[in-house]
Amino acid sequence: MGALTIKNVCKSYGPTDVLKGVNIDIQAGEFLILVGPSGCGKSTLLNMIAGLDGITSGEIQIDGRVVNNLPPKDRDIAMVFQSYALYPNMDIRRNISFGLEIRKVPKSEQDRIVNEVSSMLQIDQLLDRKPSQLSGGQRQRVAMGRALARKPALYLFDEPLSNLDAKLRVDMRTEIKMLHQRLKTTIVYVTHDQIEAMTLADKIAVMKGGIVQQFGSPRQLYDEPANMFVAGFMGSPSMNFIPCKVVSMGNETGVEIDGGAGTFKLPVRSNQLKSSEGQEVMLGIRPEKVTHKIESHLENSDFHLAKCRVSINEPTGPDTNIFIHMNGAKVVCRSTPDSAKDPGEEMEMMFDLSKMVFFDPKTEERLA
Amino acid sequence: MSSFSADTPHSSSVMGRIFIYGILLIVAGYFLLPLLVMVFTSVKSMEEIRTGSLISIPTSITFDAWSKAWSSACTGVECSGLSGYFWNSVWLVTPTVSISTFLGALNGYVLTKWNFKGADVFFSMLLIGCFIPFQVILLPMARTLGFLGLAGTTTGLIMVHIIYGLAFTTLFFRNFYVSIPNELVRAAQIDGAGFFMIFWKIMLPLSIPIIVVSVIWQFTQIWNDFLFGVVFSAGESQPITVALNNLVNTSTGVKEYNVDMAAAIIAALPTLFVYVVAGKYFVRGLTAGAVKG
Ligand SMILES: Nc1ncnc2c1ncn2[C@@H]1O[C@H](COP(=O)(O)OP(=O)(O)O)[C@@H](O)[C@H]1O
Ligand SMILES: [Mg+2]
Numbered sequence: 263m264g265a266l267t268i269k270n271v272c273k274s275y276g277p278t279d280v281l282k283g284v285n286i287d288i289q290a291g292e293f294l295i296l297v298g299p300s301g302c303g304k305s306t307l308l309n310m311i312a313g314l315d316g317i318t319s320g321e322i323q324i325d326g327r328v329v330n331n332l333p334p335k336d337r338d339i340a341m342v343f344q345s346y347a348l349y350p351n352m353d354i355r356r357n358i359s360f361g362l363e364i365r366k367v368p369k370s371e372q373d374r375i376v377n378e379v380s381s382m383l384q385i386d387q388l389l390d391r392k393p394s395q396l397s398g399g400q401r402q403r404v405a406m407g408r409a410l411a412r413k414p415a416l417y418l419f420d421e422p423l424s425n426l427d428a429k430l431r432v433d434m435r436t437e438i439k440m441l442h443q444r445l446k447t448t449i450v451y452v453t454h455d456q457i458e459a460m461t462l463a464d465k466i467a468v469m470k471g472g473i474v475q476q477f478g479s480p481r482q483l484y485d486e487p488a489n490m491f492v493a494g495f496m497g498s499p500s501m502n503f504i505p506c507k508v509v510s511m512g513n514e515t516g517v518e519i520d521g522g523a524g525t526f527k528l529p530v531r532s533n534q535l536k537s538s539e540g541q542e543v544m545l546g547i548r549p550e551k552v553t554h555k556i557e558s559h560l561e562n563s564d565f566h567l568a569k570c571r572v573s574i575n576e577p578t579g580p581d582t583n584i585f586i587h588m589n590g591a592k593v594v595c596r597s598t599p600d601s602a603k604d605p606g607e608e609m610e611m612m613f614d615l616s617k618m619v620f621f622d623p624k625t626e627e628r629l630a
Numbered sequence: 631m632s633s634f635s636a637d638t639p640h641s642s643s644v645m646g647r648i649f650i651y652g653i654l655l656i657v658a659g660y661f662l663l664p665l666l667v668m669v670f671t672s673v674k675s676m677e678e679i680r681t682g683s684l685i686s687i688p689t690s691i692t693f694d695a696w697s698k699a700w701s702s703a704c705t706g707v708e709c710s711g712l713s714g715y716f717w718n719s720v721w722l723v724t725p726t727v728s729i730s731t732f733l734g735a736l737n738g739y740v741l742t743k744w745n746f747k748g749a750d751v752f753f754s755m756l757l758i759g760c761f762i763p764f765q766v767i768l769l770p771m772a773r774t775l776g777f778l779g780l781a782g783t784t785t786g787l788i789m790v791h792i793i794y795g796l797a798f799t800t801l802f803f804r805n806f807y808v809s810i811p812n813e814l815v816r817a818a819q820i821d822g823a824g825f826f827m828i829f830w831k832i833m834l835p836l837s838i839p840i841i842v843v844s845v846i847w848q849f850t851q852i853w854n855d856f857l858f859g860v861v862f863s864a865g866e867s868q869p870i871t872v873a874l875n876n877l878v879n880t881s882t883g884v885k886e887y888n889v890d891m892a893a894a895i896i897a898a899l900p901t902l903f904v905y906v907v908a909g910k911y912f913v914r915g916l917t918a919g920a921v922k923g
Pocket of ligand 1: 302304
C-alpha cells in the first residue's frame with residue numbers, strides 16, 4: 263500500500279537528457295501505467311523509482327517518504343522485469359523465496375508464502391523445476407510470484423507481457439487486472455501497448471521524448487487528449503485528424519469539410535473557437551464517432567448528418583470500417599456491415615459533435 | 631535405377647569416412663610418436679638404449695628410471711630426484727590458480743555489472759597485460775620483489791604469477807559476464823542482495839564453464855612456466871620445470887636418456903591429467919553463450 267509522488271524528476275546520461283521534468287502523483291492502491299513509444303524513457307523512469315539508477319534532479323516519494331538516496335532494497339518495492347530475470351541456477355521455489363531469505367524471514371514463513379503465492383498463480387507444480395525448464399508464460403508467472411512473495415508498498419512492472427504471444431498476453435492482462443482488484447496494491451506498469459494501458463489503468467501517463475504529455479484517467483485521455491500525440495497514440499484505429507477552416511454559421515461557429523460529395527459545415531460545440539474564424543485548425547474525431555445514420559440519435563442536436571463519398575470499406579466482422587477522404591485527409595469511420603455503402607457511392611454519415619476536439623496545426627496543442 | 635541412385639551417395643559417404651579417418655589416424659600418429667618414444671625410452675634399461683634404435687619397442691620393461699627420476703637423480707649438486715620440486719610446483723600452482731581465478735571473476739563482475747567511471751580505460755589497460763611478453767617484466771618485477779623483500783621466495787613467485795595471470799582471467803570472466811543479462815543483477819538488488827551476495831549466489835554459480843577455462847589456462851601456464859621460475863626462485867623452492875632442466879643438464883657421468891624421459895613425463899603429467907579430466911568443459915566453456923533466465 264503506498265502512494266507515489268514524482269516531482270520534477272530529470273535524468274541525463276552525460277549530455278543526453280532522457281527525462282525532462284516528470285511530474286506524477288498517484289494514491290495508494292492505484293494502478294498507474296506509463297505508456298509511450300519505445301525509447302521515450304519509461305524504463306528509465308521505472309528504474310529511478312526502483313532506485314536502480316539515480317536521478318539527476320527532482321524528488322521521488324513513496325508513501326510520503328523521500329527515497330531519492332535510498333538503495334532499492336530499502337525502498338519497499340518489488341519489480342517484474344521484461345526478460346523475467348529469473349535466477350537460472352535456482353529452482354522456482356528458491357527464485358520466489360530468495361528475497362525473503364535475504365530479508366531473514368523464518369523458513370516456515372517462507373514456505374507458507376511460497377505455497378500461497380504459487381497456488382494463487384497456479385505454478386505449484388513447477389516449484390522444483392529450473393527456469394530453463396519452463397515455457398515463456400510460466401516464467402512470466404514465476405516472475406510475478408517473486409514480486410508477490412513480499413508485500414511491498416509498490417509493485418513495478420516493466421513491459422511484463424511483451425515477450426508473450428498475443429493470446430497469452432490477453433489472458434495475462436485479465437489476470438493482472440484481477441490480481442490488482444484482489445490485492446489492492448499500488449502498481450506502476452510500463453507498456454508501449456495502448457490497449458494494455460486502457461484496459462488496466464486507473465491513471466495513465468503518456469510519455470514522449472522524456473516528457474509526460476498527459477497524465478489522467480483512461481477516459482480523460484481518450485476523450486480529452488491534451489495534444490495530437492496523445493490523441494493519436496491512444497485508441498485503435500487511432501483518432502482521425504482533418505485539417506479544416508473555422509467558419510461562421512450564423513450565431514454559431516463551425517468548420518467546413520469536403521467529403522467528396524459537396525462541402526458541409528459542422529457546428530462547433532465549444533466556445534473556444536469563436537475568435538478563430540477564418541483560421542486553419544485540426545479537427546480530431548474518433549472513428550466510432552463518425553458512423554452510419556443511427557435513427558435513435560436523429561432527435562439529438564449533438565448528432566449531425568452529412569453526405570460523403572466512400573473510398574474503401576473494410577469489414578472487420580462486427581463492424582465495417584469506412585474510409586472517406588475529408589479535406590484530403592483519410593478518415594476512418596465505423597458502420598454496421600448492413601449500412602455500409604460500396605466504394606464510390608455516397609453515404610450519409612453521422613458526426614457526434616460533442617466528441618469533436620480541435621488542435622492547433624502548428625503546435626499540435628489542444629485548442630478546444 | 632532406384633538401387634543405383636540409392637547406392638551412390640551411400641558408398642561415396644563410406645569412402646569419405648575412410649578418407650577422413652585415415653587422415654585423422656596419420657595426424658594422430660604424428661603427434662603421438664614423440665610421446666611414444668618418450669614412454670618407450672623411459673622403460674628401457676641403459677643397456678637396451680645403447681644397443682637398440684630410438685623407436686624400437688622395449689624388450690623388457692623396467693621402472694628403475696622412473697624411480698630414479700622421482701627420488702634420486704641429480705639436479706645440480708643435489709641428488710634427491712624431482713619429488714621435492716614436484717610438490718613445490720603443486721604448492722605454487724594451487725594458490726596462484728585459485729587466487730587469480732577468483733580475482734579475475736571479481737574483476738569481470740565489477741567491470742560488467744557495476745560500471746564505474748573509467749571502467750573501459752581500466753579494461754583496455756588490463757588487456758595490454760595479455761600482450762606483454764614475460765621477458766619485458768623480468769627486471770622491473772625483480773626490483774619490485776627486492777623492494778618488498780620477497781626476492782627468491784615462493785611467496786614472491788606466487789605474487790608474480792597471480793599478477794601476470796590476472797589480465798587473462800579478467801578477460802575470460804569479463805567476456806563471459808557481458809552475456810549474463812544485467813536485469814538478473816537488478817532483480818537480485820531489488821530482492822535485497824548486496825554486492826558480494828549477488829556475486830556468490832548468482833554470478834559464481836553461473837560461472838562454472840568459465841571457471842574451468844580459467845583454471846585449466848592458469849594451471850597450464852603456471853605449471854609449465856620456466857622463465858619466472860628460474861628468475862624469481864632459488865634453490866630448494868624452484869618449480870619442477872627448473873629442476874627438470876637442471877636434471878637433464880647435469881653433466882656428471884653418462885647421459886641417462888631413460889631417466890631424462892621419465893623425468894620429462896613426470897613434469898608433464900599433471901597438465902595432461904587436467905586436460906583429460908576437464909578438457910571437454912574447456913571447449914564448452916570457451917564457446918558458452920548467454921545464460922537464459
Ligand atoms: N545507461 C544509459 N546511458 C545512456 N543512455 C541511456 C541509458 N539508458 C537509457 N538510455 C537512453 O534513454 C532513452 C530512454 O530509454 P528507456 O527508458 O529504456 O526507453 P523505453 O521507454 O523504451 O523503456 C533511450 O534513448 C536510451 O538510449
Ligand atoms: Mg523499456
